[in-house]
Amino acid sequence: xxxxxxxxxxxxxxxxxxxxxxxxxxxxxxxxxxxxxxxxxxxxxxxxxxxxxxxxxxxxxxxxxxxxxxxxxxxxxxxxxxxxxxxxxxxxxxxxxxxxxxxxxxxxxxxxxxxxxxxxxxxxxxxxxxxxxxxxxxxxxxxxxxxxxxxxxxxxxxxxxxxxxxxxxxxxxxxxxxxxxxxxxxxxxxxxxxxxxxxxxxxxxxxxxxxxxxxxxxxxxxxxxxxxxxxxxxxxxxxxxxxxxxxxxxx
Numbered sequence: 001x002x003x004x005x006x007x008x009x010x011x012x013x014x015x016x017x018x019x020x021x022x023x024x025x026x027x028x029x030x031x032x033x034x035x036x037x038x039x040x041x042x043x044x045x046x047x048x049x050x051x052x053x054x055x056x057x058x059x060x061x062x063x064x065x066x067x068x069x070x071x072x073x074x075x076x077x078x079x080x081x082x083x084x085x086x087x088x089x090x091x092x093x094x095x096x097x098x099x100x101x102x103x104x105x106x107x108x109x110x111x112x113x114x115x116x117x118x119x120x121x122x123x124x125x126x127x128x129x130x131x132x133x134x135x136x137x138x139x140x141x142x143x144x145x146x147x148x149x150x151x152x153x154x155x156x157x158x159x160x161x162x163x164x165x166x167x168x169x170x171x172x173x174x175x176x177x178x179x180x181x182x183x184x185x186x187x188x189x190x191x192x193x194x195x196x197x198x199x200x201x202x203x204x205x206x207x208x209x210x211x212x213x214x215x216x217x218x219x220x221x222x223x224x225x226x227x228x229x230x231x232x233x234x235x236x237x238x239x240x241x242x243x244x245x246x247x248x249x250x251x
Contacts, residue, residue, distance in 0.1 A: 004078070004087040005231060006030040008061055008124070009094030011040040013191040014141070017224030018091055019043055023052040025228050028082060030074065032059035032094065055081050061094040062115035067127040074131065086133040089231045092121045092140045092163075097194035099152040110155050117159035122166060135178040137231050140167050142242065144187040148250040160185075164242050171240035180239035184227055187246025189218040213248025222247070 005022045009015040010031025019029045020043070029047055033040035033056055040056035047054035055077045059070050078084050095117050098109055121140060132138070142164050145157040164183050171181040188208040190199035197204050198217055209216045226245050229235065 003027045003089060003231070004030065004082055004084065005089035005091060006032070006074070006087050006128075007091040007093055008032045008059065009034070011036045011043055011056070013193055014186065014189065014220055014223050015091075015093040016043050017220035018093065018227045019054070019224075020046060020050075021224035021228035022089075022231065023047040023050045023054070025232065026052070027089075027228075027231075028053040030055045030057065030077065030087065032057050032061070032070075034058070034060055034094070053081055059094075061120035061124060062112060064115075064119065064123045067124055070124075071127050071131060074128070078131075086131050087136075088133050089137045089139070090125065090128060090132060091227060091231075092125065092138070094120070095141065098156050099194060100155070101152055102154045105155050113155050113159050117156070118162045118166075121163055125170065129174075132179065138167075138170060138174070138179060138181040139227055139230060140164075140170075140181070140183050142167075142183045142185040144185050144244055144246045144249055146185060146242075147244065167242070168240045175239065180236065182230060182238060182240070183242040184223070184230065185242055185244040185246070186223050187212070187218055187244065187249035189220065189223060191220060208249065211250050212246070213251055216247065218245070218247055 005027050007015050007019050010019045011033040019031050022029055031040060031043060044054045044056050057073055060066060098113055140163050142160040145153050146161045146164060167181050167183040188198045205217055223245055
């Protein structure tokens with residue numbers, strides 16, 4: 001049976017790449033987007049050109065109050081587009097970067113990070129548990145910044161650290177349903193994340209490449225295919241793991 005993978009924040013960056021990677025492996029896809037409807041529809045068109053089915057749904061992952069409505073819209077889309085009442089894989093990818101020293105981090109920015117990167121992951125997964133098929137998979141995106149520390153990323157990285165702990169508890173509690181749960185932690189990647197600094201600033205790019213074992217910074221094609229592979233039956237016995245995909249950054 002063809003699998004259905006739901007990827008939050010799938011209109012750009014690593015989410016987009018993951019969606020296309022899943023489709024190239026023969027899976028169908030649901031992506032969410034916050035405000036980039038045109039970008040989301042472009043991803044849908046790319047997936048359909050690969051011969052797979054796909055749907056884009058709007059979602060603010062930082063607003064728990066909207067999750068019940070999203071679940072209802074998801075159920076409708078699953079029935080109308082895929083002829084199913086459940087999906088197989090949840091990839092909690094949506095998020096945003098924030099850079100400021102601890103002494104200069106305002107409460108409202110801290111709260112937004114909590115809402116999107118931790119609270120949102122917790123309660124969206126909770127809301128969607130009845131719709132995830134037994135034997136399914138959950139992948140929570142973290143960051144290499146939970147292992148190596150760069151000044152200015154304390155708040156962001158703390159949320160990702162919380163997600164890594166949450167992942168182990170999800171794996172423990174959902175194991176009885178055959179659901180495997182893992183964390184994927186990318187290193188420095190050339191995307192528009194964080195204002196595109198890794199991609200667009202040559203000095204930053206060279207510095208990070210110089211402290212990476214494989215001699216360069218990452219690109220989205222280093223991440224999406226790895227996530228798609230983790231979702232495949234080949235990795236059915238992998239759960240409760242933090243898998244860093246950084247090319248050996250800062251080792």
